[in-house]
Amino acid sequence: MGTELYLLTKTIVTMKKIRQNAAGIDIGAKKVFVSVEDHQVKSFFTFTEDFELLRDYLLESGVETIAMEATGVYWGILYEVLEEAGLDVWLVDGRQTKQAPGRKTDVKDCQWIQELHSYGILKRCFVAKEDVKELRSYQRLREDHLRSASAHINHMQKALTGMNIRLKEVLSQIHGASGMRMIEAILEGERNNEKLLRMCHVSIIKNKKSEVLKALNGRYTASGLFALKQACDGYQFYQKQIEQCDKEIEKVIHKMGNKSQDRDLPSKRKPIRHNKPNVKDLGANMLDIFDGRDATLISGITDYTWMQLLSETGTDLSQWKTEKHFTSWLGLAPGQHWSGKMRRHKRKKGHPKAGQIFRQIAQSLIESKTIALGAFGRRLRARKGPSIAIKAVARKLAEMYWRVMVRGLDFVEFGIKKYEEQQFKNKRKSLERLAKELNMQLNEKQPVIT
Numbered sequence: 001m002g003t004e005l006y007l008l009t010k011t012i013v014t015m016k017k018i019r020q021n022a023a024g025i026d027i028g029a030k031k032v033f034v035s036v037e038d039h040q041v042k043s044f045f046t047f048t049e050d051f052e053l054l055r056d057y058l059l060e061s062g063v064e065t066i067a068m069e070a071t072g073v074y075w076g077i078l079y080e081v082l083e084e085a086g087l088d089v090w091l092v093d094g095r096q097t098k099q100a101p102g103r104k105t106d107v108k109d110c111q112w113i114q115e116l117h118s119y120g121i122l123k124r125c126f127v128a129k130e131d132v133k134e135l136r137s138y139q140r141l142r143e144d145h146l147r148s149a150s151a152h153i154n155h156m157q158k159a160l161t162g163m164n165i166r167l168k169e170v171l172s173q174i175h176g177a178s179g180m181r182m183i184e185a186i187l188e189g190e191r192n193n194e195k196l197l198r199m200c201h202v203s204i205i206k207n208k209k210s211e212v213l214k215a216l217n218g219r220y221t222a223s224g225l226f227a228l229k230q231a232c233d234g235y236q237f238y239q240k241q242i243e244q245c246d247k248e249i250e251k252v253i254h255k256m257g258n259k260s261q262d263r264d265l266p267s268k269r270k271p272i273r274h275n276k277p278n279v280k281d282l283g284a285n286m287l288d289i290f291d292g293r294d295a296t297l298i299s300g301i302t303d304y305t306w307m308q309l310l311s312e313t314g315t316d317l318s319q320w321k322t323e324k325h326f327t328s329w330l331g332l333a334p335g336q337h338w339s340g341k342m343r344r345h346k347r348k349k350g351h352p353k354a355g356q357i358f359r360q361i362a363q364s365l366i367e368s369k370t371i372a373l374g375a376f377g378r379r380l381r382a383r384k385g386p387s388i389a390i391k392a393v394a395r396k397l398a399e400m401y402w403r404v405m406v407r408g409l410d411f412v413e414f415g416i417k418k419y420e421e422q423q424f425k426n427k428r429k430s431l432e433r434l435a436k437e438l439n440m441q442l443n444e445k446q447p448v449i450t
Helices: 048-060 075-084 106-118 130-162 177-187 193-197 202-215 222-257 282-289 303-313 323-330 353-366 372-384 386-407 416-437
Strands: 022-027 031-036 042-045 065-069 088-092
Touching: 022 075, 022 106, 031 048, 031 106, 042 048, 048 075, 065 075, 065 106, 075 088, 088 106, 130 222, 130 303, 177 193, 177 222, 193 202, 222 282, 282 303, 303 353, 323 353, 323 386, 353 372, 353 386, 372 386
Parallel strands: 022 065, 065 088
Antiparallel strands: 022 031, 031 042
């Protein structure tokens, strides 16, 4: 065997500080620790007046830029106080500031953050503007109420089933108008099945009369009725909470969209089938917020999902340089964890909520029978499983959303037929390339595409 010789040259690389007047802050529930270069570490309590003292200390020390970790909700007020003072505040991901395992204290953490920031190693996190933050707060509260209301629907179903009242087997949803009228009448003491049936919608009476009468023939118990009343009261309470959130969301949307009205819409809006917010002129105001760029042209995105994305990503998507930066931030880009010949699968932690919104849209699109993205997702699902298929479709949706919002490009859904034709062309090109490599010829008879 031959011997390979390598000439080793010693190269010393020195890192250069690019920020001279930088500070680092480690944020906790009770105290924050501040490190300024050539100064001793100081601590401040988390009360507002202490934040103001911290601000004055940084200004007196000549600090121009500060880095702090995004720790829960503790950073919000401090960020605003420092930003209002004209300081360049960097909110950074805690994973960027991890130290080697060992002696870890709050004092050392803030010194380490300050050092990393002064060398320009840290990356700034996305921080939304005030109106977007306000919208996000109301929207997330609304989603919490929807989840709580859903739990109470399950409790109503359980209470009814415990009395062998099988409404959930014959009605598409017991919390619909017909179901709630019957439940409220039962709680008021009505036991006549015929009278309860007459409270249903005409279509239910016409098509499911006998099934509903059988379903209502249960055995009422005191404990079952008590559980049903508790669940019903809880569900109605959260419906009122959702209504209040909708009123606040409407105020913010109208403020951002200059109270635009639906009569000016260039096209008919997509129907919102689930959890529709009671926001007047939602579509027109969303178009006004984004200067006429319409995200609902993208498959699966309605005015409601568009509003959800607005609350999570803001109005200016150009903060992400390319669609690849955007999908990476959303947690939809494939990760690279290579070591030599090993490719490790590593699950990322802490994806932004906007990525989950795209995943939910993708999940519904995969079940669609007329949309090209659905066909792409089903094809990938057959080969690699549902989770990878959902992520891939969500990534495509996110890329389209970025292009429409940043570049103003039009999105056109060509449908499944066009997608199948493209797949056929790709397969033909592959066969032609393979035939050329094997010095063979293809039969020119064209198969029929259905």
